[in-house]
Amino acid sequence: MLLELDKVRLPRGSAVVLDDVSLRIAPGRATFVLGPNGSGKSTLLLGALGLLPTRVGRVTRAPELQGAARLGFVPQRVTLDDSLPTTVGEFVGLGLAGLRVDRHERGRRIEQAIETVGLGGHRQRSFWAHSEGERQRLLLARALARRPLLLCMDEPTASLDPAASHEFWLLVDRLRREHDLTLCCATHDLLAARWVATDVALCVPATRPGAAGRVLTGTLQEARTWPETDAVFGPTAALLRGDRPPGASPR
Template identity: 45%
Template sequence: MSSALTRLAPAPTGAELALEDVRLGHADGTTVLTAAELRIAPGELLAVVGPSGCGKSTLLRTLAGLLPALGGRVTQDGEPIGGPAADRALVFQHDALLPWRTVRANVELPLAIRRVPRAERRRSAAEWLDRVGLAEHARKLPHQLSGGQRQRVQLARALAGRPRAVLMDEPFGALDAHTRAEMQDLLVDILRGTGATVVFVTHDVDEALHLGDRVALLPSGRVLDVPHPRQRDARREPATAELRRRILASL
């Protein structure tokens, strides 16, 4: 690991996110989730699973401030979420990189929007590209990278702005099994020490059990503790196997 990493700024405190008697849905008034109650602790990684159409992506967009709740309260640190904010980053399944910008320029983008000085943007982008193993690809365009590499760029871009909450919508869903496992391990490694609160939507139960401190089941809203989060061999443990069975049964 490069010595440049030692210059990373101190980790921010993770945000507390909460839903109180919330009704979630679309702008046309269509409801997808009712009476939602959820509290996500600062620094926690909450995995969210559920069948298609149950409101997983709607939940993320509401927490991001992109979609207002149809009822109830959605808060960050006790204050209502009224719109997007720089300290909440959203990571999509498709990388959403700007094809005309280099890898480095894509990572710099959220900092440029916030008018961070150029030298500081360059330093931060270089550090995060180093962390995701793409330092030598900084001058390339997105089409010159593999799918896994593009997701690494998206992750670097999301974290370069030092968000207090990272909202991830099936970010590894389009990757092959080997690359997906690599990205899961990379995420675990990178999040260590960031202080960020993470809400990670996935349809993969094993991914949820590997990454999550807890797993939220939609549409019921039930939240279950994970016995051994972020340990690959934990799937063989009886407690983890039983939790996996319960989650699959709920789906």
């Protein structure tokens, strides 16, 4: 097990957003944290990363994930001020912050990560000369430069159009297969979950005001049959069922 949450209570400010959360992320699996806006998807992801105080319950990381050297993170969008100059190489290299790698190895990792996301030869180009979709792929490259065992993503396609989003998820799916990556991804994109996920953690909002939400966990197949899936997503829950698109990996 790479990461395990055991009966964890997750706060955001003074309010408890999710309670009694148990989640196990096994190597090689793609766990998608799903739920409507405000249900606590990002809170769960941040809690799993140990970025939120957990007074109740326990978050355990596998020894190989201690120190976060083999952990990659893709945020929702680029937060860098677009008036700041940066090249693709420098931007991706920031993903190696805090790691002790020599100059040669550093250059190799940056080059490989950029090539992996299909932007080989762009290392010296300005980061800002790239489209929104390409920038999101470069965020992915920044995470891949750490050679992660676990790749965590917080709504990585929230700012992309459907075509760029589709391209992004196909890339993630390919990387997962080729590099044996373990994924933990918060998203409200049910189509992406249908294509890529093996497991689902469904954030179910509380029915009473002031109460904490809960999290259901299981495989994608199981999630398709939960009554809560329909209750949370309504008719759009159908997106989680159905065929996988061309190009997606066989399950």
